[in-house]
Amino acid sequence: MPIEDDYQRVARRSLDASGAALNEGIQESSAFLSYHAFESTGCALSVVAHLPVGPHVGHNDKIRNFSIAAHRRGQGPRVAGIAVSLAGIRNSLLYPVHDVVTGVVTRPENTITEAQARRLQARVRGVVNWVDTQI
Amino acid sequence: MNILQVVEYDALEGVFPEKMRPSLRDHLHAASQLFQQRYVKSTIRLVVTAPPPQRPGKSIVFHAFATNRTVFGVIQDLEAVFADWFLQTRILPIINPIPMKYYDEPQILPSDWYSSMSSRGIRIYHYAY
Numbered sequence: 001m002p003i004e005d006d007y008q009r010v011a012r013r014s015l016d017a018s019g020a021a022l023n024e025g026i027q028e029s030s031a032f033l034s035y036h037a038f039e040s041t042g043c044a045l046s047v048v049a050h051l052p053v054g055p056h057v058g059h060n061d062k063i064r065n066f067s068i069a070a071h072r073r074g075q076g077p078r079v080a081g082i083a084v085s086l087a088g089i090r091n092s093l094l095y096p097v098h099d100v101v102t103g104v105v106t107r108p109e110n111t112i113t114e115a116q117a118r119r120l121q122a123r124v125r126g127v128v129n130w131v132d133t134q135i
Numbered sequence: 136m137n138i139l140q141v142v143e144y145d146a147l148e149g150v151f152p153e154k155m156r157p158s159l160r161d162h163l164h165a166a167s168q169l170f171q172q173r174y175v176k177s178t179i180r181l182v183v184t185a186p187p188p189q190r191p192g193k194s195i196v197f198h199a200f201a202t203n204r205t206v207f208g209v210i211q212d213l214e215a216v217f218a219d220w221f222l223q224t225r226i227l228p229i230i231n232p233i234p235m236k237y238y239d240e241p242q243i244l245p246s247d248w249y250s251s252m253s254s255r256g257i258r259i260y261h262y263a264y
Contacts, residue, residue, distance in 0.1 A: 064227050067222070076222050081214050084218050084221055085210050087227050101231065101248050103245070113208075
């Protein structure tokens, strides 16, 4: 099985787990798993586009590479929009974040609402389906 | 004093710190122009940045003074305009929401953030209300 298919499998399983977390009312975990699905499907497309992927590539670099690859295939705005939304919240979904500017500590569950996490999951699922058509 | 009186430079007017690279000036000016062209929700009151003057890098942090109650909500309200900018520049925008209560009291923000804003803070967008 080509590695891009493995990345797509990771993406789909992450989306399934994202849905399960939503059903349990854990919206921050759901959103993080959507993020992971987005990054994984991005790696699948980046492999096909001969852009760097793997553990040595930073999270934001993977997202940038995905957006570049998607832009070349006519889906730039769609992927860039999700990329912008996800780039700044990864750590906020995992840990309490102490904002160095305001001093405010934000808990992960207060970063995103259940409705927002549900919409995010649906958008990422659409992108994963599109990547399936490209690899 | 509010944060607007602290931030000296204005990307829309093409006024930037002297030492800033021309390519970065162009990118930030483009961001400000996009805000003029696109619909922006009134939850977003002010967007400022203080990027390193000599090294544009692969990402830039934008601080957004906003009234939305969740971090993700603020980012969503800015997604469209910054997605356009990201596609133009290939620089990933990292959006840092700041509650509106700090708009009128920037002096209570950390001194290093305050000093960087007063020396090289650049206004990208201001909601006129």
